[in-house]
Each structure stands twice: as structure tokens, then as C-alpha cells.
Amino acid sequence: MRKLLYAGVLLALVSACKFNSTDNKVLPIFGNKQPVTRTVDGKQVTDTIYQTIPAFKFVNQYGDTITDKSLDGKIYVADFFFTTCPNICPVMHRNMLPVYNEFKSNPDFRILSHTIDPKYDTVPVLKRYADKMEVTGNTWWFLVGDKNATYNIGKSYLVSLQEKNAQGTYVHDGYFILIDKQKRIRGTYQGTDANEVDKMRADIKTLMAEPDQKAAK
């Protein structure tokens, strides 16, 4: 009888593990949704159109032009910073380093860090920043561009940015935004919180394993 009980407990434990497995986990899709009804073979079909990141054009730390096309077939994380930021940026990028190190060998992964101070953060300044962070290759791009373009793209990533205030400081939140191969928002994480960034690393793996991400080129 006791043996049976043990077996039962063991079975419950095993099935509990199974239940928690990430096999079929799918990340949510954030942003505005729009239902679109169309007729297919005489039947009404309703699709959901999700918010996507619009076309953009920036320059990276190597002086290369980076557009939305450069991210085709890539899963990526975006954030906003500036190199002389004294408060949250060092924390954000300290927390981003493990993400960079974990995925830098994956050709379908990118990190985009947009500077919100294009006046100071020119291409050479961004290159020096990348060098000092020991960031090489094309996994992590530090992007500069037209200020309005940067602030506008920030809105589509749902982050809040503010130009220099009376104290002469820029205001921005420290979110990391996870974007899938269809350019949809799949996660937002407080980049100053190492635990949230750990969750993002797990979510990136979950996202990479989703069937429609594997299929997308």
C-alpha cells in the first residue's frame, strides 16, 4: 500500500514537471490590435492585425546604414540610452551584457541601442562606447539618427522618451523591448532589473522556438 502511495506521489511530481515544461509556450503579442474580416472561399474569416515596428533608417557604430530591412528574419531587443547617461544606462547595459554574450553567436539575433542624444553621440563616440563595452561584430548595434526619427520610433516601441529638461538631463525609461521576426512586440522588460532581464533571456529562447519564428526568414 505504501509503495503504491510513493508511486502515486512520484507520478504526480513527474506530471507536475511536465505541466511546467516550456514545450508549447508562446509569448503574448503586445500593442494595438485590429480585427480584419475578409472573405475566403465564400466564408467570413477574421484575422487580427498586430501593431508592428514601422520602417526606419539609422546608422550604427561602424557607420553602416541600418534599416528595418536589416532586421528581416531577426529576433531583436531594442532599448534607448545615451553614452553620457549618469543614472540608469550603465545598469541597463550591465544587464544587457549577459544577453549579448548568450546570443552573440546566433546570426538571427540583434540588439539595437538607440541614442537619444544624437548631437553628442556621433558614430565615433558610439564606436568608442562599443569598444569599451568589449562589444564586437554585428550582434549589438548602437544606432544614431535624426532626433525626431528616434523619438518617433520610441513611440512605436511603447517607451517614453523626453528631450532635455530644465536640469539639462534627458529622461527615458529603461525598458528592453523584444521584437519578433514579424516585427511585433513580444515582451517589455525593465532593463535596470536583473531579474526581469533574466526573464527576457528565457523569453528570447521561448520565442526562438516558436514554430512561426523558426519558419520565418
Next chain:
Amino acid sequence: MRKYLLVFSSLLSLTILITISSCQNDKQIEFNRYFSAGSAVYQNHCQNCHGAKGEGLKGLIPPLTDSAWLKTNKATLACSVKNGLKGNITISNKQYGGEMPATDLSPLEVAQVITYVTNSFGNKIETTTTEDVDAALLKCR
């Protein structure tokens, strides 16, 4: 009988504990005060850049673990914390060229945070007091 023994032994250990803690001399108490307050100052004003373990950030922000450097530059630490730091410095054989912003910390807070930093992350230097900071700030370049 057993009950009395228990009460007696706990009383005894309490007495010993009190004796030990009161043996802490004034210097130790002063250090503890500076150190624990300094920990809070560090979290609010330094940790974002220099890290929870004083590890810095790659080649951008120097670590606070170079005890020899801290010792050699003890006299100017207060000025650096108060007025910021510019120009190249070599920490643990690595060059750093960024800029550390000035702060609006009071001399007491500067003393607290210096005591905390110079006695954390593997460093061990004596207490920096408000008087030390006041004197040091007069000599800032």
C-alpha cells in the same frame, strides 16, 4: 532543576554577549555608523555606475576594488566624490577616460560613502570622518 539551569545558562550567554558588544570601542562604533550610512549613500549615488560589488562596467566605468589606488589617492577621494572626476586614470592597470559627475552630497555623506567604499569590495582602510572630508575639500584643485 533543569529549567533553572536553562534560565541560568541563557542569562549567562546574554551577559557575555552584552559584555562583548560593549567592548566595541568608540572607534568601532564610529566606523559602524559611517559604514552603514555609507552603504545607503552608495546605493543611491554610486551603485548604478560602479555596481553592487564595486565591479564597474567593462572599460567604461572603473571598479572600486583597486585598494592600492584608493590608498594612494585617499586625500583626493573627497574632492572626486564631491566635484566629479575628469581625464584619464589608471585603475588596476587599465586606463579609464570617462567623466564622473559631481554630486551634491554633504561632507558627512561624502565621509560615509568613502568609509563604505574603502572598506568594501576587498578594501580595508581606516574610517574617513567628516573632519577628514572638510579638511580635504579645502585642498581640492
